[in-house]
Amino acid sequence: MNLYKRLLFSLTIFTCSTxxxxxxxxxxxxxxxxxxxxxxxxxxxxxxxxxxxxxxxNLVQWNPYKHLSLASHTSYNINNALQRNFNGIQTNxxxxxxxxxxxxxxxxxxxxxxxxxxMAGLKYTSFKESLVTPDLDKVxxxxxxxxxxxxxxxxxxxxxxxxxxxxxMYVPLYPWxxxxxxILAVDxxxxxxxxxxxxxxxxx
Amino acid sequence: MKNITVLxxxxxxxxxxxxxxxxxxxxxxxxxxxxxxxxxIQAAASGANYNIKVGLPLNYNSSGAxxxxxxxxxxxxxxxxxxxxxxxxxxxxxxxxxxxxSIGYGNDRSIDYTPTKVSSLTGGGSQFLNFIKTQLIPxxxxxxxxxTTRDGRVILGHSYGGxxxxxxxxxxxxxxxxxxxxxxxxxxxxxxxxxxxxDNRANNKNRKQLVFMGxxxxxxxxxxxxxxxxxxxxxxxxxxxxxxxxxIVKNLDHLGSKNPxxxxxxxxxxxxx
Numbered sequence: 001m002n003l004y005k006r007l008l009f010s011l012t013i014f015t016c017s018t019x020x021x022x023x024x025x026x027x028x029x030x031x032x033x034x035x036x037x038x039x040x041x042x043x044x045x046x047x048x049x050x051x052x053x054x055x056x057x058n059l060v061q062w063n064p065y066k067h068l069s070l071a072s073h074t075s076y077n078i079n080n081a082l083q084r085n086f087n088g089i090q091t092n093x094x095x096x097x098x099x100x101x102x103x104x105x106x107x108x109x110x111x112x113x114x115x116x117x118x119m120a121g122l123k124y125t126s127f128k129e130s131l132v133t134p135d136l137d138k139v140x141x142x143x144x145x146x147x148x149x150x151x152x153x154x155x156x157x158x159x160x161x162x163x164x165x166x167x168x169m170y171v172p173l174y175p176w177x178x179x180x181x182x183i184l185a186v187d188x189x190x191x192x193x194x195x196x197x198x199x200x201x202x203x204x
Numbered sequence: 205m206k207n208i209t210v211l212x213x214x215x216x217x218x219x220x221x222x223x224x225x226x227x228x229x230x231x232x233x234x235x236x237x238x239x240x241x242x243x244x245i246q247a248a249a250s251g252a253n254y255n256i257k258v259g260l261p262l263n264y265n266s267s268g269a270x271x272x273x274x275x276x277x278x279x280x281x282x283x284x285x286x287x288x289x290x291x292x293x294x295x296x297x298x299x300x301x302x303x304x305x306s307i308g309y310g311n312d313r314s315i316d317y318t319p320t321k322v323s324s325l326t327g328g329g330s331q332f333l334n335f336i337k338t339q340l341i342p343x344x345x346x347x348x349x350x351x352t353t354r355d356g357r358v359i360l361g362h363s364y365g366g367x368x369x370x371x372x373x374x375x376x377x378x379x380x381x382x383x384x385x386x387x388x389x390x391x392x393x394x395x396x397x398x399x400x401x402x403d404n405r406a407n408n409k410n411r412k413q414l415v416f417m418g419x420x421x422x423x424x425x426x427x428x429x430x431x432x433x434x435x436x437x438x439x440x441x442x443x444x445x446x447x448x449x450x451x452i453v454k455n456l457d458h459l460g461s462k463n464p465x466x467x468x469x470x471x472x473x474x475x476x477x
Contacts, residue, residue, distance in 0.1 A: 052425075080426045087391045091426040125422075129430035136398055139437055141429035145421055147455040175422075175455055185460030188422055 034113065034160045035106075036202050038062050041155070041166040043198025047077070049191040054078045057196050059155060059168060061115065063106060069115050073100045073153065073170075075194070079127065088133035092140070096125040098149050115155040119170070123149040148174050151189075157200055166200035169193070235259050235287040235304075244308075245343060247335040250328070252310030255280070256340065258348065259287035261294070261301035270351040272302040272477065273344060274358040274470075275336065275380075277365035278313065279306025282466070286360065289467055293474050302358070303350055307340065317364035319371040319400065320393045329368060333376050341379070355412065358382035358473060362462050364389050367397055370435060373415070374400030377408040382477065384469035386418045387458050390431035398435060409443050416472045417450040418465025422457040447476045 038061070045055035057075040064070065077096040084091040100121030107114045123146070130140040151172035158165040172192045176185040241258040257279060261271065276286050283306035294301040310316065311332075314325045321327025345352045359380045361369040366388025373383055374397065390397050401408075419432050436450050451468050453461040 079424055083426055086427050087394045089391055089395075089427050089430050094424055094426065125424065127424045127426075127429075129426060131395070131430050131434050133395055136395060136402070136434060137437070139430060139434035141433040143421060143424065143429060145455065147422075175457075175460055179455060180460055180464070182460070182463055184462055185456060187459040188420075188455070188457040191422075191457055 034157075034202075035063060035066050035108065036061075036113070036157070037064070038203040039157070039166075039200050040203060041157075041168070041198055041200035043166060043168065043196040045075075045168070045194050045196030047191060048193040048195065052080050052082050054081045055194055055196060057168070057194075057198070059166070061155065066108075067105045069104050069106045069117060071102050071104070071115070071117050071119070071153070071155070073102070073119060073121075073168075074098070079125075085132070088131060088136075090130050090132045092128040092130055094127035096123055098123045100149055100153075102153065104153075111158065111160055113157040115153075115157070117153040117155065118150075119153050120148070120150040123147050148178070150174055150178075162202045164200045164202070166196075166198045168196040170196075233284055233288055235284040236262075239264070240287075245335075245339055247310055247331070248339065249331050249334060250311060254310040254335070254340070255308030256343075257283050257304075257306035257308070258344070259283065259290070259304035259306070260348075261303065262291065264303075264349075266349045268349070269300065270349055270356065271300065272356040272358065273305055273348075273350050274302050274360055274384075274473075275305045275307060275340075277307055277317065277359070277361035277368060278309075278363075280308045282306070282360070282362070282462075285463060286466060286470070289470050290474075293467075293470050297474050299474055303344070303348055305340070305344055307336070310335075313364055317361070317368040318392055319368070319375075320396050322393050326393075329371055330375075332368070333372060333379075337376065337379055354379060354381040355477075356381070358384060360384040360386070360466070360469065361388070362386040362466075363458065364392075366390075367392050370397040371400055373413075374402075374404045374408070377404065377411060377413075381412060382414040382473060384416045384418075384466070384473065385435075386462055386465045386469065387420060387423060387428065388417070388432065388435070389428075390435055391427035395431055395434075398431060398438070401435070401438060405442055410445060413439075413443055413446040413448070414473060414476055415439060415446060415448045416465075416469040417448075418461065418469055419450070419452050420456040420458055420461030420465075421452050421454050423461070428458070 041059040047053040061071045075098040079094040100119040102117040102119030104117030128142045153170045156167040175188040239260045287304040315328035316332040318326040319329035357380045366385040369385045
């Protein structure tokens with residue numbers, strides 16, 4: 001629980017500090033493309049593992065230069081949201097909290113911006129399962145784990161106004177190849193590829 | 205600004221080079237071809253043809269002290285890794301190596317490895333166990349210098365293979381004395397394999413057993429952890445003559461945890477047999 005509180009506290013501080021880091025929040029390029037300095041992009045998403053995880057996410061992006069992007073990504077995941085009772089096995093709870101920061105670059109087109117980021121951070125996962133079959137003893141299993149979380153993120157901003165459409169895709173580079181170079185470990189990556197959609201807000 | 209652009213470009217190049225190096229490290233390791241014997245057996249009941257590979261120890265001796273055998277499910281995927289690890293671990297402990305018997309696919313694995321029928325692609329477990337008991341084991345024990353007691357036989361399976369291993373623990377316990385059960389799909393058909401263990405406990409509980417159970421910590425689909433723990437606790441509680449351990453591989457998922465657990469499972473077997 002302490003870890004959980006510390007993580008939440010750290011996330012809040014980091015997000016706030018990123019938000020207030022800049023006063024000048026917007027400018028235009030020579031071709032009038034929107035080069036936003038600070039954006040907040042809340043969204044909802046899924047993991048690609050059959051889409052059973054629901055993600056509530058937020059990306060805070062700061063572009064100090066046209067082609068330099070810094071970002072903070074926070075995600076609260078309700079894992080296995082749709083199947084909490086399966087074959088006599090009850091999921092009591094199952095969630096993850098991810099916090100990553102990263103840097104990358106942004107390319108601009110007429111009405112959109114494409115950002116490619118290398119992200120790194122931590123993932124905290126907690127879940128509990130119990131057997132609820134009358135013929136068998138009631139047994140529960142509890143997992144609390146912290147793991148590294150790094151990978152590539154692609155972020156699309158579509159629209160030139162204060163509010164714009166936001167899409168993100170995150171491809172983790174953990175556990176493969178960092179923890180285990182055996183290609184079988186890539187299932188851990190594939191289960192955590194995420195797709196997120198939302199409305200972004202330009203901060204003035 | 206130019207410096208930053210150059211830095212980003214360099215980072216991209218370094219990332220690509222690293223990825224290529226890592227991809228290169230994914231090459232499959234093959235077991236010594238000269239020590240591998242291969243043949244096929246047609247199952248009398250189903251007519252399915254099983255490709256069998258036997259990995260012999262270095263300097264295999266066809267007479268003298270008998271070798272133990274490890275029967276590997278999903279053999280087409282796991283044989284080379286298991287055979288190489290057996291050699292490495294037995295050399296590490298300076299102990300006699302084993303024969304590794306790979307059971308290839310005759311039917312769909314979901315038919316052969318599941319004990320009960322819940323769809324057209326499940327429920328061939330008892331027939332497959334019968335094939336192992338009446339055809340495969342006799343063939344191996346006739347042609348190779350191996351231990352013919354249950355203490356000399358190990359069964360190793362992952363996922364549905366682990367489920368089948370758990371099923372064998374319950375209903376075929378006379379056949380195998382050693383079990384390496386990796387990410388077993390005990391959730392199958394309302395935990396039926398746990399029920400098989402319970403139903404046959406009275407007959408099995410006084411036999412000598414060696415069981416290694418392995419799982420991945422990231423297997424959080426609401427079905428893997430609790431049955432795994434229940435099976436482990438049941439064995440701890442009800443079996444007095446058992447060598448039992450479990451391992452949960454940190455941060456790895458269903459497939460990723462397989463090879464690390466194979467290594468630990470074999471290590472546990474070689475140390476405690």
